[in-house]
Amino acid sequence: MDPVRTALGAAAVTFVIGSLVGTPFAPLAKEPPGVQGISPEKVADYVYAILQADRTIYTTQVVMRMQEKGIVKASEHWEQDNALPLPAQFLQHSGRLVAESGRGIRYRLIGRSPIYQRNAPATDFERNALDALTRQPDQPVRGLVTSGKKQFFQAIYADRAVSPTCLTCHNSHPLSPKRDFKLNDVMGAIAITIPLE
């Protein structure tokens, strides 16, 4: 183990000397200690928190208030009906905008019983995650997934029926395969995908 010790010692000496020599040039070499970045788990948590907050504000402070006051309703065909987008659509459209911005991070809503098939889970990972979240809604599922040679970090958070608007739509939509949702049920999940370069 000597060479190891030697090496460690050399490294320590080099570090000390380097520190001493480098002190006058400190401003030129000012790199923060955590330069490796934030872990994707934390990024996903942050994004999830923001998404949740934004959608909650939209749901409670915009949609519900407007509907209660009879000013404007939220409707699936909001463009034709001059209405507000549904909270789920709000999240999906904002996700599209984020994706179209080209930053790399993407998120979407997925569910076991979606109204539109395009929102069904795309991979086994997502399917398993939904199953897991049904059992343990508070435990988000995280993991690495690949597309060809590309690697991505994916975090999947349970999405609950937070407002009556969600229930009304999913329980009455003609294309909805499941119509017995109750408030606070896990209706699906928010899948956040972050590319790993």
Place this chain on the structure above:
Amino acid sequence: MITPQPAQPPLVQQGTRWGLKTKLILSMLFVGVVPLVVGLGMAFWQGSQEIRDVNGESFKALATEAARNLDLLVADEVARTAHIANDPLVIRELERRRDAHPTHPANGPLPIDTDTEARWVARDPGIVTQINGSPLASLLQEYYTGTRNTSDQLLPQVVRSATKMLFLTDIHGTLVASMTTKPGYRHSQTPWWQGAYNKGVGKLYIEDVHFNTQTDAYVFTISMPVMDNLRYEVVGVLHRVIDAKEFFAPSTHVIRFGKTGHVMLIDNRGIVISCPILPTGIALSDKRLAPLITPLQPGWVEASSDGHGGQTESIIGFAPLPETSRATNGWLGGGSWHSFVWQSSDELFAPIQHLFIWMIVFGSVAIALLVVLGYVAASRIVRPVRTLQLAAQAIGRGELRTTIDIRTGDELQDLADEFNRMNTQLEAAFAGLTDQVTLKTQEVTYLQRSTDQILDAVPTPIILLNTLDSVQYMNHAARAAFHLAPETALPFSLATLRPLSAIVQTHVQQNLSEKGSGPPAPLPQNQGTEPRDPLAPASGREPAQANSRSELQIGPRTYHYQWFRLPSRPGVDPRIGLVLRDTTDESRMQDQLIQAEKSGSLGVLTAGIGHELNNPLFGIVGLGEAILDETDLSRAQAHARDIVAQGQRMAAIIRDFTGIATRERTNQRIPVCLEETIDLALAAMHTAADMRQITIEKLFTGNTMVLAHPDQLRQAVMNLFMNAVQAMKGSGTLRVSTTVTDQLATTEISDTGPGIAPQHLAKIFDPFFTTKEQGEGSGLGLTVARRIIRTFGGDLRIDSREGQGTTCLMTLPAILPAPPKEDLWTPSAPRSEPQPSRS
């Protein structure tokens, strides 16, 4: 029914007089047609509105339904395309191609592909085999033919034939696999590829209808992004080119209603996608129509054109395809597709037009019926009226012999009954009238005869004339007076009466013309016997009165004539009557009477003068004797002054008689106080008459000034007093009062004597007329008094009633309206107390 009389032709109707029947028919027509026309018009209008609304709503519903079907049709195709795009083989191959050039930017052309593209364009068999024969191409073929699909995802035959191209590009827009060689090789710059790639996020992109040169058809395309297995990013694009007409025709062309009603599909630019009439790819004929019918909500409009080349007003239903519109050109704002339901207006409104035509036909029939029924009804109503009219004419001529027989059971029958009753009563009344007329005629004849006999028996000639001066009647006496033969026929002209001289004719004609033109003048009175004052100058009126004496001289005889009017009969000229009275003997007798009266008057005058002059003469003689015996000079002088006064009085009396005073002193009038004059006269009365038993009451209004000669005025007043005193025969009450009203001084002298008989009242101002004994009065007192007062511009009037005394009213113009010191006339407080005086 009445017997047919030889009826007079009905009165010729003037102008366009409409009969009762015409009026009745017109009334019925009017009553029937106006509501009919109004009702038809309102029904047509309301019907049009209803048809428009109902059709509009139906068209809207149909358009909505068609839009839903078409939307589902497109959605199905999208789903099938997505199914291919989700195939793991496709994803894996495209991921592999993506990862083959990891550093190359996506959707950029690969340098090595330039060569390949040239070979593809040149249809190099190697590259064609590589693309058309690749596993992916086989996969597409399998999906296309349906061998790879589950039973519910089989491509219908229509869709299969409509799909003109189906190919796959990779992330760089390069052709990867295709069923045919038609597609181009590089697509990264096409709108559909950019839209579907959508910055790597991927999005369904349905392209609007356009002409595709490779397939030589109007097509629309569905571009479906192929996502990687994580659905993270686009790895390629699946593109389908579909012939629009072939694809939609089975859905749109089958919906037909009527001859022209159909459903079509257009986009928001107004380009036809599918229509049974218009070819695909052309725009609607009316550009203004597109904005009207492409809102994002279903509806219907009433447009001014139909979009198919027609310019008539059209009803168009429309509805958007919601899901398809969301993806056309990438997003909703990029364009939208709409269903369009239309039917030709001619056909649409044909039912109401048919209804209108039928209503006109029925209306015409109804009007014709109205005319016929109206004619019948009017005839039924008018016939009894005509009968009644003829009956009334017959009654008017008195020729109705039979009863009117009308059995209508209504008011007309009642009227006919009334006519019958009236006719019966009229006949009875006429029968009674005839008898009465006969009786009355006999009475009239009798009366006429008896009147003639009475008139003939009268000795006075009576002549009746009409205003045309023809003699209508003469009685026997008149014929005798005019020496007419009794058989002379009447009437004849008045001029033919020979005995009437020409002057008399003119006189009578003048009188006749006066009477004929003006109101009946008072008939001339016989004035020839009036006594006249021989001393008074003749007044201007008297000769005229003399001339107008109604006397006629016929031969030796004189007639006094008098006109009288006869009440005129209607339709006959008014007649006047002339009564002649033979006054030949009467005037002779009157002349003798006047002569006798004048002889008597001379005696009276003489006696009067004697009486007047005697009194002062006695005084003079007495006073003269007294002077003779008087030694006292002063007394003698006083007596002498009295003698002079008496002498002056006598002279005054003589002047009065002869009228000298009037002639001499007419211009020497001076203001005289009326009351003083009266007092002076009263004082003189005491010396002239016995006033002891006479009470004098004076009621004077004040200093009433009149313009007069004092002596004459006193003389006149004294004459009045003298008359009163003499009338009272020494005892009674003499009341004297003066009043001034309207500048007229009135003196009233009343006595309590016996009054004057009415027959004497008219003559009391005649000279020498007196009721006193011979020598007691001259009959000149009042005459003189009135002449004096008239000289001063006043007048004298005597009111008297037999047994109640006499009142003389003397009026004179007052000259100075005396300033009123007190009330002019206060009966309760007279200015001077009535002083009873005795003498």
